[in-house]
Amino acid sequence: QVQLQESGPGLVKPSQTLSLTCTVSGGSITSGGFYWSWIRQHPGKGLEWIGYIYYSGSPYYNPSLKSRVTISLDASKKQFSLRLISVTAADTAIYYCSRGAFTGFDYWGPGTLATVSS
């Protein structure tokens, strides 16, 4: 059973950088066909896909956030990470990591609330 767990600071100051890590257990992070993704949900709102990284290291970002996002992968630690720069209050959201494929996001972390506030 694949499990994912997000970790990182819950509070970030405006204009600073949000950094989150997702640790994968119970399965391989280097299996082909899976796109290790970050998804966020503003409080009480819908879901926004931020981007993914493939096991070979190729990332793809949502154009709406592309200029501020970096997703990286450390296979030796079975982790992938999100870095979002120049945050504002509009980036306050629950951030989920998930395993994606063309058949949907089948495993999710429980989510972590990141609040942008001074």
Added chain:
Amino acid sequence: DIQLTQSPSSLSASVGDRVTITCRASQSITIYLNWYQQKSGKAPKLLISAASSLQSGVPSRFSGSGSGTDFTLTISSLQPEDFATYFCQQSFSTPWTFGQGTKVDIK
């Protein structure tokens, strides 16, 4: 970007009711449409992939249909544990996008 529009945005139903939620795509996505259930405070759960393929462990009262631009999620007999918000999501092309959600609550 491919836009997904769900209807209705919310509905009230009783236990035992048949519930239908629709998802319309702004362009053809063939069958690359997935459905999720999200309960309060929890991560979404994948129910149906590729328009009609039921995920392992998901009750058979859930079913999906459609192709192209129009898709449907049906709950044949609503159970108490089914009160939740449901999202559709397209995996046809990046950026992958979600519908705005349909909240199903108790009548």
